[in-house]
């Protein structure tokens with residue numbers, strides 16, 4: 179599917195305008211702060227941007243650097259010209275992909291295959307077997323809990339020690355404890371986040387449409403999402419592609435923080451003392467601006483003390499892989515450095531709100547040398563909070 | 569079979585790609601294309617009842633199942649021609665991703681066939697293959713596909729009759745199941761009531 183050069187330039191032109199890329203004065207702060215560039219001296223967000231602006235779009239097709247960006251938006255926070263690298267990267271990838279360029283999918287492309295399989299309309303998944311009798315859920319109602327790909331990740335990433343399903347179970351228990359019986363969609367599709375950031379807009383839209391149709395059918399007025407990527411995608415990208423949504427999208431920690439402060443959610447007394455530090459997922463933090471809600475939840479837990487890493491909140495470091503693509507030795511270096519930083523705070527556990535942070539950092543921690551050195555646990559905020567329910 | 573040849577080298581390359589964990593973009597996508605060539609396009613389709621011919625992708629280990637298929641051919645044993653065989657150096661290389669890729673591209677069934685545990689040329693490869701396959705089977709279950717669409721077998725080089733029997737059984741099972749629900753022809757964008765903004769892509 180070759181695009182005419184004119185279309186290509188037009189599409190890039192739109193993204194360049196929207197992202198303010200022309201305002202770049204090549205100060206190089208983006209490259210200076212980039213977690214990938216710190217280890218991979220062949221990668222530079224600045225030079226990628228400059229090449230896109232110069233109209234070298236077609237020459238980017240064979241450039242592996244197009245796919246090296248984690249899209250963590252750390253560069254955005256430093257850019258004195260206020261450039262939005264996220265918009266630019268997304269557009270460049272979509273264009274490059276249509277011209278035949280491709281990133282290297284991690285895990286043999288298993289995640290991408292799963293999500294593309296989910297575009298099939300005839301598919302009838304069997305994805306709710308993790309729900310047990312102790313959880314209250316229903317078939318239709320005004321609050322939907324959007325589970326995300328947790329059931330699949332649970333199988334695929336068993337070795338990393340991550341359990342996204344425990345997080346989903348924790349989330350449902352917490353919702354129940356706060357008096358909410360959520361609707362779970364039996365045939366929910368992947369939100370399409372990874373495909374979108376891999377540049378595969380077409381398949382992203384197929385997934386989004388199916389999810390939107392199911393959500394509307396369920397009668398949802400409010401959709402609670404625990405996965406930050408799903409949250410960012412539902413809240414930002416779905417409306418950008420399909421117009422205003424007929425429901426509100428909120429993140430689990432936003433809901434929990436409010437429920438705690440409103441007195442609807444209470445935790446039990448005698449629990450084991452623990453010191454934790456919090457990993458800001460890039461989608462939740464820099465993409466969506468939610469830094470306080472997860473901290474409010476953690477601080478409300480009995481026996482839990484929160485300590486901060488030097489690089490937290492807007493300065494938080496990404497877990498090293500974005501969109502299950504281009505996991506390299508540099509990713510491992512980013513992860514190891516991040517885990518050491520977490521340990522240096524004196525914490526026993528690293529708490530995160532994102533299944534992918536848990537998977538990627540868990541993968542780095544499955545190196546016995548590193549796990550022996552650090553003795554750190556990684557735990558999802560929903561699992562930690564649910565373990566302190568009265 | 570031309571496709572088996574190219575797919576074989578593709579799978580070989582991807583093995584290097586994954587272990588290097590480097591920036592080589594060739595590895596996995598090359599394996600994907602190999603599988604794609606093996607799945608091919610359905611000719612005529614499954615329109616008339618009974619005319620459905622399942623498309624099978626079979627991953628066969630170079631040291632056992634592939635020679636078994638060879639021996640079946642040399643001995644002129646008859647078996648259904650529905651499978652495109654992709655030869656791999658060891659069934660332990662068959663990550664769930666390969667099976668999923670075949671399904672994604674429209675295969676009606678996928679067979680993974682390796683050595684008996686003690687016979688694997690790479691010590692624990694066949695064991696690894698069965699562990700990987702367990703994951704594959706779980707994922708296939710989550711997707712709501714029939715468990716019979718994927719199959720794991722251990723067929724040694726001396727077991728040509730077993731290879732023939734497995735092929736018969738598998739193709740018969742798939743015939744009963746009918747075409748995969750993942751056939752590309754049925755996909756497409758779904759109309760969302762009330763959604764607007766199609767022009768924005």
Ligand code: FES
Nearest residue numbers: 629658682689693
């Ligand atoms: S060599 Fe045949 S399965 Fe390993």
